[in-house]
Amino acid sequence: MEETERMEPFLKVEDLTVQYTAGGEVIKAVNKVSFTLSKGETIGLVGETGAGKTTIVKSILRILPDPPAKIKSGTITFKGQELLSLSEHQMRKIRGSQISMIFQDPMTALNPVFTVGEQILEALRLHRKMSKKEAYTKVCEMLEMVGIPAERYGEYPHQFSGGMKQRVVIAMALSCNPALLLADEPTTALDVTIQAQVLHMMNRLKKELGTSVIMITHDLGIVAEVCDRVAVVYAGEIVEMGDKVHLFDHGLHPYTEGLFHSIPSLTGDETRLKPIKGLPPNPADLPKGCKFAPRCPYASEVCREAPVLLREAEPGHFVRCIKKLAADIKTDMTGKKDKGIDIAAAENRPQGSATDFIKRSRAAREVE
């Protein structure tokens, strides 16, 4: 990583807080979320419905409806530019051209009264100021790239199957070679064989174009397949974040553990699943202490008393849990025990390799 890039990450989200107001209630959708993303990297946001994943990425693009949504605080720095302080006019230049989004439901993301070709063309004409002819050639290229014959330029969305519509949406999002791609559950609406095709294609395009991706998903299988780093989101907070290898091998937070135990394995012989008890908390009435405490098998009084901060358990591996930190990590810490830490600074420190990490944590366990 170059020195300059280390100073200023490609994307830095800091202390993002978003609230919705509905029926006199304040719904705390996103609470002080911070993370960074470097160029060409893919981070996965994992969590259940209503955890605030989509709200986070929509804030980056600033497409949340206001009201009812309100970005209360925080900064989002993209390539050195503070997005939240830009004017709407400046923001429109970034949307679709530098940052674009693949929406979850391809059936509703496309406009039914325009042909798919016209819909992809629009972004190119607007942002790249291409002539009609140039843009047409580019659209045909994009369609071919996502595996749709260019002859289908003039067809309407209803003439395509679900998988093909999703590929049109992807072609549209990638048409202007965005530097950052926000993918909101891009394959949830698709069958497994088509999902495999789409992810394969996204991986290939990511390599070819060097795009950074924020991948929202609830499927840990997709994370294993495409992400470099993972942030687990629960009740509007990041409860655990780290390198994919760290998180899959040494997931620390009880919620992460619960997620892994809830999935039936394809090879194991388990006869009973271990689900997470209870339900996610009401975002209008969040618990005072740890938000996961009411469902957590390890929770005690300390957890319920005061909010738990996100701390660095290992270099680059953050967790928001008193219990797990106390049990797994004893002294080998950064020293900042009582305060939350500056994630961006911590993340940009040179990190030990994954194997180092595994060796160290094994040693720590043996000691115990």
Next chain:
Amino acid sequence: MPMLEVQDLKKYFDTPRGKLHAVDGISFCLEQGKTLGVVGESGCGKSTLGRTILHLTEPTGGKIFFGGEDVTSVDRARLKKLREDMQIIFQDPFSSLNPRMTVSEAVTDPLKLTNRYAKGEMEERVNSLMETVGLTERLRNSYPHELDGGRRQRVGIARSLALEPKFIVCDEPVSALDVSIQAQILNLLQDLQESKKLTYLFITHDLSVVRYISNDICVMYMGQMVEMSPSKELFQNPVHPYTKALLSAILVPDIHVKRERVLLKGEVSSPINPKPGCRFAARCPYACKQCEHGQKKVEISPGHFVACNVVTGAGAESL
């Protein structure tokens, strides 16, 4: 004697462009207390199969035996009685409940269809049903919109259990739920099966769920069965090229397992007036001349059936 036997079941729909072969010659036997998983991609006819068995749509051809009795064509009176024994849990707990009925009204509704319960007994029955599916009593007067997906699905399950059925079609009962809730519902369905000796036809597109819950699995492609086998055997030793592709497409939440992926080309072709011959041939990497003429179902090991020429016939060595 099997609880349910289906022989060469067919369901065709008329469309302006011709006959849509939704279910085309499915046969299987299902013993009491067992679960048959039906997997396949959207549009392969798995839901239609479940609905046809329950007479929610009338079969075009074939036979259905329930508890030894031929129930392929029964009159309305018999059908009404039969439905007490055969129930369904729907996929979408958001649209399968009446938004104007409270939980207790929704669960009482099926009880009113028989004269098994007197007015006074109904309330007691509703309470015990709600307890069985893990709904607390304070939710009695809640409306569906006040409940989350998992609880709504529990209401759907309570409704289908109301008349003590023997056989339940579970049509993607957990697909609309989050993983942590999904596991709760799967455990509930398993407990109910054990305590009430229920027989399930479990329809899903989620292969890890189907492996977990089923004794046998039937893989469908465009209305036909391509492979059927005991659950573990299917995952250890898939034979049909489509099954192999389907299993390899599952994303495993494990970063250390490197799996070889069979990427299928293209998409499912139209099930309207399909050509004779193997329906998978167009996407099949092993397709040969013979596949244009159709394929036979062969039992390659006890309980493991495959419908593929390449596996069972001439081209076997090419696999």
